Every structure is written in C-alpha cells, then in structure tokens.
Amino acid sequence: MNAKPTLRDRWVALAYLVPALVVFGxxxxxxxxxxxxxxxxxxxxxxxxxxxxxxxxxxxLFSDPDFxxxxxxxxxxxxxxxxxxxxxxxxxxxxxxxxxxxxxxxxTAFALPFAFSVATASVIFGVLFNPASGVLNGLLSYIGVDxxxxxxxxxxxxxxxxxxxxxxxxxxxxxxxxxxxxxxPDDILEAARLDGASGLRLQRSIVMPLLTxxxxxxxxxxxxxxxxSFGQIKILTVGGPxxxxxxxxxxxxxxAFANNNSNYGYASAQAMVLLVVVLIITALQFGVLERKVxxx
Amino acid sequence: MTTTTTNRGGRSRRFRYAVPAGLASLSxxxxxxxxxxxxxxxxxxxxxxxxxxxxxxxxxxTVSFWHAMDGTNAEALxxxxxxxxxxxxxxxxxxxxxxxxxxxxITKYKAAIQSKSTPDVIQIYDIGTxxxxxxxxxxxxxxxIDRDKLDVSDLQPNITGYYSIxxxxxxxPFNTSMPVLYYNKTLFKEAGLDPENPPQDLAGIREAAQKLxxxxxxxxxxxxxxxxxxxxxxxxxxxxxxxxxxxxxxRDGKATxxxxxxxxxxxxxxxxxxxxxDGLAANxxxxxxxxxxxxxxxxxxxxxxxxxxxxxxxxAAKEGGWELxxxxxxxxxxxxxxxxxxxxxxxxxxxxxKEDANKEAAWRFxxxxxxxxxxxxxxxxxGYFPISKGALDEPIDVEYRKANPLFDVAVKQLESxxxxxxxxxxxxxxxxxxxxxxxxxxxxxxxxxxxQQAMTKAAQSLTSQIEQYNNSVN
Numbered sequence: 001m002n003a004k005p006t007l008r009d010r011w012v013a014l015a016y017l018v019p020a021l022v023v024f025g026x027x028x029x030x031x032x033x034x035x036x037x038x039x040x041x042x043x044x045x046x047x048x049x050x051x052x053x054x055x056x057x058x059x060x061l062f063s064d065p066d067f068x069x070x071x072x073x074x075x076x077x078x079x080x081x082x083x084x085x086x087x088x089x090x091x092x093x094x095x096x097x098x099x100x101x102x103x104x105x106x107x108t109a110f111a112l113p114f115a116f117s118v119a120t121a122s123v124i125f126g127v128l129f130n131p132a133s134g135v136l137n138g139l140l141s142y143i144g145v146d147x148x149x150x151x152x153x154x155x156x157x158x159x160x161x162x163x164x165x166x167x168x169x170x171x172x173x174x175x176x177x178x179x180x181x182x183x184x185p186d187d188i189l190e191a192a193r194l195d196g197a198s199g200l201r202l203q204r205s206i207v208m209p210l211l212t213x214x215x216x217x218x219x220x221x222x223x224x225x226x227x228x229s230f231g232q233i234k235i236l237t238v239g240g241p242x243x244x245x246x247x248x249x250x251x252x253x254x255x256a257f258a259n260n261n262s263n264y265g266y267a268s269a270q271a272m273v274l275l276v277v278v279l280i281i282t283a284l285q286f287g288v289l290e291r292k293v294x295x296x
Numbered sequence: 297m298t299t300t301t302t303n304r305g306g307r308s309r310r311f312r313y314a315v316p317a318g319l320a321s322l323s324x325x326x327x328x329x330x331x332x333x334x335x336x337x338x339x340x341x342x343x344x345x346x347x348x349x350x351x352x353x354x355x356x357x358t359v360s361f362w363h364a365m366d367g368t369n370a371e372a373l374x375x376x377x378x379x380x381x382x383x384x385x386x387x388x389x390x391x392x393x394x395x396x397x398x399x400x401x402i403t404k405y406k407a408a409i410q411s412k413s414t415p416d417v418i419q420i421y422d423i424g425t426x427x428x429x430x431x432x433x434x435x436x437x438x439x440x441i442d443r444d445k446l447d448v449s450d451l452q453p454n455i456t457g458y459y460s461i462x463x464x465x466x467x468x469p470f471n472t473s474m475p476v477l478y479y480n481k482t483l484f485k486e487a488g489l490d491p492e493n494p495p496q497d498l499a500g501i502r503e504a505a506q507k508l509x510x511x512x513x514x515x516x517x518x519x520x521x522x523x524x525x526x527x528x529x530x531x532x533x534x535x536x537x538x539x540x541x542x543x544x545x546x547r548d549g550k551a552t553x554x555x556x557x558x559x560x561x562x563x564x565x566x567x568x569x570x571x572x573x574d575g576l577a578a579n580x581x582x583x584x585x586x587x588x589x590x591x592x593x594x595x596x597x598x599x600x601x602x603x604x605x606x607x608x609x610x611x612a613a614k615e616g617g618w619e620l621x622x623x624x625x626x627x628x629x630x631x632x633x634x635x636x637x638x639x640x641x642x643x644x645x646x647x648x649x650k651e652d653a654n655k656e657a658a659w660r661f662x663x664x665x666x667x668x669x670x671x672x673x674x675x676x677x678x679g680y681f682p683i684s685k686g687a688l689d690e691p692i693d694v695e696y697r698k699a700n701p702l703f704d705v706a707v708k709q710l711e712s713x714x715x716x717x718x719x720x721x722x723x724x725x726x727x728x729x730x731x732x733x734x735x736x737x738x739x740x741x742x743x744x745x746x747x748q749q750a751m752t753k754a755a756q757s758l759t760s761q762i763e764q765y766n767n768s769v770n
Contacts, residue, residue, distance in 0.1 A: 044768040045430060045725065046406050131580065132590045147517075152581030154743050240582055241739050259728040260402050260424060 032275075039268035047262030057269035066243060067251075067270075073158065074247040074277075078226040080162035081169060086218050088166065089173035090211075093181055094203065107178065114171030118231035125164040126151075126236055154241045161236050161245050165229060173218050180214035181207070212293045220285050227278060248274050342432070344439040344659070345652035350387065353653040357388050359661055360415040362395040362405070364641065369471070370394065372677030380664050388657045390417075398641065399728070402427070409433060414646045416658040419470060421641045423727035425459060426546065428644055429466055430725055430769040435647035438464040440659045450668065454710050455638050455683045457720045461547055467642035468662045471674070472681040473602040474706050475531045475625045475636050478609055482618035483508060483597040486515040494598075494623040497630040498567045501598060502576065508597040511575035520571055521578035521596035523587040524738050526731035527639060528600050529556060530721065532564045535627045537634030537718045541730070546723035550766050554724070556734050557748070557755040560628055565738055566747040579742045582735055594618060600625065602639065603706045607679045610700065622702040624709050635713030637721035640680065681706060725765040726758065733758050 005013075039057055041049040061067050092110050096103055113121065128135050129150035137147050150160040184207065192206045230249050233239060239246035239254060246254070248270060256267035350357065365373050377392045395401040398421040408414045409431060420428055428434060441448055448456070448465070455469045481491035487507040495501045505519025506512050522528055533540050538560050541551035555561070571577035578596060580586040591599040592612035601609075606622070613620040625636045643665065645658045664670055668686030675682040676696040687693055688707065697703050713719050724730055737754030741747040 042764075042768075045427060045765060046409055048410065050768060130586070130589070132586070132593060132595055149579065149581070152579060152586075238582065242736065242743060257403055258399060259732050260399065260427060260726075261729065262403075262406060 035268045035271050038264050039272050041265045043263050043265045045262070047264055049265070053265070057266050058272075060266065061269050061273065069243055070246055070248055070251045071273075071277075073243075073245060074227065076158060077162055077165075077229065077245075077247055078223055080158065081165045081226045081229075082219060082222040084162075085166040085169035085173055085222060086215065089170045089177055089218075090215075092170070093174055093177040094207075096178060097181055111171045111174050111178075113168055114175060116168065116171075118168060118229075119235065121168045122164065122232040122235035125160075125167075125232070129160055129164075129236070151237050152241050154244045157237050157241055157245050161232055164232055164236065165226070168232070169222065169225070173222070176214050176218055177211065180211050184210055209294045213295055216285075216289055216293045219289065220282065223281060223285070224278060227274070227281075248277070342435055342439070342647055344435060344443045345655045347443060347656070349652040350656045350660075356386060357653045357657040359388060359390045359417060359654060359657045361390050361392045361417045361419075361661070362401060362415040363392060363419040364395060364398045364401040364421070365419070365471070366394060366397075369678045369680075372674055375677070376665060376670055376674065379670075380661055383664075384660070388660065390661050398424070406431075409648075412649055414648070416646055416650060416654050417661060418644050418646065419641050420467070420644055422458060422639050422721070423724075423731060425466065425642070426723040426725045426727060429461075429723075433646050433648040434467070434644045435655060436464060436466045437468050437645070437662070438466070440645075440663075441465065446663075450684050450686050451666065452681075452683055452685060452710065454713050454715050454719070455681070457715045458638050459642050460720075461723070467644045468666055469638075469642045469683045470640070470665060471678065472638050472640040472683055473604045474638055474681060474710060475528065475600055475602055476706055476709065477598065477623045477626055478591065478601055478605070479598045479621045479623065480516070480591070480594060480596075480613075480618055481621045483514075483516050483594065484621070487597070491619070491621060494621055495626060496624065497627045498564065500630070501626060502567070502571060504598065505571065505576040509576045514597075516597040517590075517595040518578040518597070519576050520598045521580055521587055521590055522600040523580060523584040524582045524735050524742065525584055526734040526738075529561060529564060529734050529738065530731070531600075531625055531636045532628055533558075533561050534637045534718050534721065535625055535634045536560050536629075536632050537716065539718050540722035541724050545717045545720060547717050547720060550769075551722065551724045552762060552766065554722075554730050554733075554755050554758055554762075556730075556737070557751040562748050562751050564628060565741045565751055568738065569741045569747055572742050582739065592616070603681060603703070604679055606700065606702060606706075610702070620702065622705045624705065633714065634716070635719050636709065637719055638681070638710070679703075681710065724762070725769065726761050729761055730758055 038049060040052060040054060042051055042053045042056070044050040096107050096110070116124075131137055131147050131149050131152070134150070136150065140148060149156065151157050188210070189202070189206065192202055197206060227247075228249055229247065230253065233245050233247060233250045234253070237245040239250050252267045252270045252274070255261055255263045255270065361377070363370075363373060374392065377390050381389055393415070395404050395418070401418070402420060402424050405414065405418055405420070414433060440446070451469075455472050456465055459465055459467050459469055477494060479494050484491040484494075484504075487504075489504055489507055495504045501520055506514075508514040508516045508519035510517050530540055533556065538558060539545045539555060541554045543549040543551045545551070568577065572579050578587075578590060580590055584601075587596070587599055588601065588605060588608065590596045591601075592609065594616060609620050627634070643662050645655060645662060647655055650658075665674075666683060668682075668684045668690055671682040671684040671687035672690035672693040674680060675687055676692050682688060682693065688697075697707075722730075733754045734751075736757075737751040740750040740754075
C-alpha cells in the first residue's frame with residue numbers, strides 16, 4: 001500500500017527526530033561514551049583523568065570482596081522492594097474495588113505516599129525508626145519488646161530501608177493497578193459471573209490475567225526504580241552498617257563524591273556494571289515475563 | 297485493535313532502559329569534565345604579594361569566600377563579614393557564600409579548580425588539610441606572616457600546630473572544637489557515684505557504667521554511649537601519645553599507612569565492644585545525632601562529643617531538669633602523656649590565577665577573623681573554641697564563660713596538652729577515607745567481629761588508596 005519513501009520523506013523524518021536525538025545524545029549517549037572512556041582511566045586527586053590504565057578499574061572491582069556484597073545488597077534490595085510493593089498494592093487495589101462506604105477516602109489515603117518526595121519520606125521514617133525516641137520502638141515497648149536497632153543492626157537495616165521504600169512505592173503502584181482494574185471490560189466480568197465464577201475464582205482466572213499488562217509494567221519500572229534508589233539510603237543509613245545497605249548506585253556515589261573521594265574512573269567502572277545489570281535484567285524480563293502478559 | 301496499541305506502548309518503553317545507567321554516568325561525567333584542563337600550578341602563585349598592592353589598587357576589591365557554616369554558626373559568620381565590610385568600605389568587599397557541608401564544599405572546590413573559578417578564601421575541614429597542600433592552589437599563611445613580620449604568639453599553639461608542617465602555618469585555623477567527656481551528674485548521684493569525680497580512663501568509664509546501667513540495676517538505660525565516629529578513635533590514640541599514621545603522623549613526610557590497628561587502638565575497640573556486649577554501652581550507630589539525642593534524653597549517662605555540643609546539651613539539661621557535667625577526654629589508661637587533637641576547619645587563601653589585590657584583600661580578611669575581638673565574638677556566638685589567646689580576656693568572652701563554666705574544662709584541656717606529633721594529629725591525603733575506614737572497623741567489631749581482625753582489615757583497605765594518592769601527587 002505504501003510507496004517507497006522518497007529522499008524528501010527521509011529528510012522530513014529526520015527533522016522530526018532531531019529534537020529527541022539531541023536530548024538523548026546530550027544527556028544519555030554522550031555521558032555513556034564518556035563513562036566508558038573514564039572507566040579505563042585513572043583519576044588524580046582533583047578528579048582529572050590521569051591517563052589510560054586499561055582494565056585496572058574493572059579488575060580491582062571484581063577482586064574486591066566488598067563489591068560482591070554491593071551486588072548482593074542491590075539484588076536483595078530490589079527483590080525486597082519490588083515484589084512486596086506490587087503485592088501489597090494489588091491487595092489494596094482489589095479491596096478498594098468493593099463497594100464500601102468511604103472508599104474514595106481510602107483510595108486517596110492509600111495513594112498519598114506517591115505525593116511524598118523520597119527525601120521527605122526518608123526523614124519521616126528516620127524519625128519513626130529512631131531507636132531511642134521513635135514511634136516504632138515506643139509501640140513495641142507496650143508489648144514488652146526491647147529496643148530494636150532498626151537502622152544500625154546489620155541484619156535488620158536492609159529490611160528497614162526496604163520497608164520504607166515499599167511504603168513510598170505503594171502509592172504509585174496502587175494508582176496504576178486501580179486504573180487497570182477500573183478499565184476492565186464489564187462484559188467479560190459479566191460473562192464470567194453468568195458462568196458461575198465468583199470471589200477468588202473470578203479474581204484469579206479472569207481479573208489477574210486481564211491485569212498482567214499493568215503488573216508487567218510495574219515489575220519492569222519498579223525494578224529499574226529499585227536499582228536506582230539513592231535518597232532513602234543516603235538519608236537513613238548512609239550505606240551502613242558494615243556496608244549492608246550499600247547498593248550499586250550508592251557505591252558509585254561514594255566512590256565519586258563522598259569522603260573527599262573523586263575516583264571517577266573506579267566509579268565509572270561501577271556505572272558500567274550497573275548498565276550491564278539493568279540491560280540483562282530488562283532483557284530477561286522481556287524474554288521471560290512478557291510472554292505471560294495478556295494483551296487485549 | 298487495542299492489542300496493538302498496548303503492545304506498541306510496551307515496545308517504545310524499551311528506550312527507557314538505557315536511562316538509569318545513563319543518568320548514573322551522566323552525573324559522573326558532569327563532575328569529572330567540568331574543566332578537563334590542566335589543574336596544575338604554574339609558578340609564582342605560592343608567594344605573598346607586595347604589602348602595598350591594595351593601596352595601589354583602584355576601586356573596590358571583591359573577595360569571594362566559600363564557607364561550610366549553617367544555622368547559628370552562619371549567622372555569627374555573616375555578622376563578622378558585615379563588620380569587616382563596614383570597616384573596609386570602598387576598599388574591600390567580602391562576598392560570603394555557603395558551599396554546603398564540609399564534604400560538599402571540598403567537592404565543589406575540586407570542580408572549581410578544574411574550571412579555574414576558585415574562591416579567594418575557602419573554609420576546609422581539618423581532614424582536608426593534606427589534600428589542600430597537595431592541590432597546590434593556595435598561598436601558605438606563613439608567607440604573609442613572614443612578609444609582615446607578624447607576631448603570632450596570640451594564636452593558640454595547640455591549634456595552629458594541626459595546620460603547620462615544620463612550624464610553618466599553611467592555613468588559618470578558624471572554627472575549632474575539641475572532644476570532651478560529657479556526663480549526667482544527676483544520674484551519677486542516683487547511682488551513688490561522686491558527681492564531681494568523673495571517670496578519666498577506659499577502666500573508669502566501665503566501672504561507672506556498671507553502676508549506671510539498667511542491666512545492673514542502675515538508673516540509665518546505658519552507662520555509656522557514643523557515636524561510631526572515627527574522630528573519637530583518633531582522639532584516644534592521641535591521648536595515649538600514639539600516632540595515627542606513619543612518618544611522624546605525616547609531618548615528616550607523606551604517610552604511607554594508617555596505624556589504627558596498633559595494640560592501643562585495638563584495646564579501645566575491644567573495650568567498646570565488650571561494653572556493648574555486656575549491656576553497659578549503647579550502639580547508636582554512626583549518626584552522631586542519635587547518640588546526642590540519647591544522651592540528651594537521659595538514656596545515656598556518659599558520652600563523648602565535641603565542645604560544639606555544649607550549648608545543645610546545656611539546653612537539654614535545663615529543659616530535662618538534670619545537671620550536666622563535662623570533663624577531660626578520657627585516656628586509655630590514666631596517667632599517660634598525650635592529649636586530644638583539635639578539630640574543625642581552617643581558612644585557605646587561593647593564589648593560583650588570582651590578582652595580587654585579591655590575595656592581599658583575602659589576607660586582611662583572614663587576619664581580621666583571627667584577631668582577639670573577632671574570635672571572642674565568634675566563640676561566644678557559636679561555642680567554637682577561640683584560636684586567639686587574647687579572645688579569652690575580652691569582656692564578652694569572660695562573661696560567656698561565667699555563664700558556661702563547663703567551657704573552662706575545654707580551655708584547660710587545650711592549654712595543658714603538650715604539642716607533640718601525636719597531638720598535632722595525622723596529615724593524610726585520604727584522611728576522610730581513613731576516618732570512614734576506621735568507622736567500618738569499629739562498627740564491625742561492635743557487631744561481633746574480632747576487634748583486631750576488624751581494625752586490621754580496615755587499615756589494610758586503605759593501603760592501595762594511600763599509595764594511589766601519593767603516586768598521583770608526586
């Protein structure tokens with residue numbers, strides 16, 4: 001049906017693409033190239049590249065036992081935030097479908113965390129987690145539980161930070177899932193009901209499959225979001241205790257900017273690892289998960 | 297039909313996945329490529345200009361000043377800057393800018409070096425001193441002092457000592473603090489301890505903590521508690537007369553390794569670990585605010601903090617209805633020779649790429665900030681230690697210390713400390729990293745790792761960083 005595009009068409013197409021290409025070029029591709037370049041350079045004390053060092057930064061990275069921990073923490077943090085935040089949001093979204101009084105109030109209330117910036121929410125959680133004067137320990141003391149070191153106990157800190165992150169993430173997830181539920185076609189639900197499906201059966205066999213595009217979207221976006229998380233870690237634990245909450249992005253920050261560091265070379269090598277990790281995970285999600293997605 | 301749209305939506309989203317890593321790298325690139333030029337020093341920037349350049353200069357010379365003070369400290373500083381500007385109207389104008397907290401200020405300064413836009417005067421924290429020397433951007437204070445044949449005997453030698461190498465002053469100390477031991481006299485009384493006889497060493501703190509802690513029937517949740525703050529370990533090492541890094545605490549040459557895994561330092565960590573294990577000390581983590589809050593609310597009976605906390609603690613004591621005490625920083629074992637190291641920040645005058653008039657104007661400003669009157673005003677407005685001996689005789693200062701008698705503890709502690717390489721403190725290019733590494737070690741120990749093992753690992757983690765640093769500045 002379409003004729004072969006003429007030369008003029010190609011130029012017009014290119015003209016339309018220019019704005020996007022410029023933005024991508026300046027803010028993504030150029031830094032990417034520059035990062036690759038920095039990652040094979042040493043850095044002097046002022047942060048200037050000090051010459052080509054080959055793969056020294058990379059070999060240092062992979063021989064550093066702390067870096068393995070960083071990767072593990074990043075993985076654990078992602079799992080601990082993405083899955084619960086979607087599961088809880090889904091549960092709330094389903095409950096909000098029921099026709100109870102004041103449902104609009106609850107819908108707003110549950111979606112409210114979305115309106116908080118990470119910094120604000122983190123400061124609030126910092127107050128809640130405070131071992132001496134925090135509300136959490138205050139409540140626990142009523143049932144006789146001794147003071148819990150939410151953020152300084154190495155075995156607990158990541159859970160605490162993840163918990164705070166889940167809270168921050170639920171609002172957005174809830175909005176997406178509620179919108180998805182609201183857009184479910186009545187005729188299909190009606191048909192299912194006529195066939196005798198109800199309750200859990202209806203949710204599992206009809207609603208869930210219809211909701212998979214939204215769920216898939218949240219998994220992909222949530223994973224990337226988790227891999228990028230920084231604010232709550234900086235504010236709540238500064239990567240500690242014992243590096244147990246130092247994720248990849250936080251480690252990049254530490255190497256590049258914290259403690260008078262300016263190891264841009266080493267930090268860039270870590271950024272490259274992050275890029276590869278994100279690419280692999282995303283590819284996996286599209287390769288494996290997307291097949292189960294039911295697009296109408 | 298809907299199928300296709302959704303699907304296409306899904307595909308176009310793929311583009312986004314390049315974004316996160318791209319963003320992470322973007323920020324690095326922005327920081328690293330600020331100038332991309334040579335930050336190196338051409339000659340002729342490290343000497344003081346002729347003393348009369350300002351008289352010859354026409355118009356107003358503007359001095360840019362970056363500082364790292366906020367809150368009430370910033371208010372006190374602004375007042376001093378205004379006083380200076382009024383006194384030098386038509387000749388010099390200082391423009392003060394808040395450059396963020398210490399770490400941020402030094403990061404910004406690095407970027408400024410690359411883009412050749414450094415301020416005339418910058419306030420840099422104590423542990424950035426070696427870096428500032430190696431960055432080769434600044435004119436040592438000694439050059440100005442020698443030129444003017446200035447009598448500097450008014451400056452506290454134990455404070456200038458930190459910023460001096462071979463008796464030559466590199467930067468002008470400004471806001472200065474010292475660590476002291478704070479204790480809750482009311483809790484001491486309740487536990488049957490003599491409130492006028494606070495502990496002086498590790499064993500003393502332990503003994504007192506046994507009577508003070510809830511675990512052994514005492515009135516406080518924990519007898520002792522301090523933040524996991526590397527500065528405190530540095531202080532213990534110095535009060536024992538030991539050095540923190542080799543090469544005479546980096547004063548004889550560039551230090552090549554840190555020594556916080558030496559037996560005395562490990563002893564401190566072991567003691568701390570045992571205190572936590574026995575329920576006599578709280579582990580409040582690295583956040584200094586957490587330990588402060590616990591002490592203020594009476595959950596801790598003894599803590600270690602900077603003189604800078606005196607105001608906050610006094611206020612909390614008044615509001616909470618308890619009596620605050622302060623004493624010398626504890627020694628590892630009482631009776632050893634040594635004393636604490638001063639902390640805080642100092643002022644550096646940039647010479648590289650600056651006009652002579654600016655250098656001179658900067659020096660006059662720095663000199664103004666260091667004189668007894670300004671220091672008395674600064675001390676009483678902030679609680680920082682005055683660097684000038686004369687400041688202590690200024691009427692407002694005498695009055696201040698009458699109202700805050702505990703501050704005399706710090707004055708006596710400073711004046712009785714013998715200036716040695718140990719009490720001068722360690723000069724190390726990667727001192728901020730070293731401090732953090734020591735915190736890693738202490739934290740691991742408090743959470744159960746063997747103290748020696750934890751500190752050795754932490755010290756070793758710095759070896760390659762120190763080597764890299766030293767190589768890059770030689």
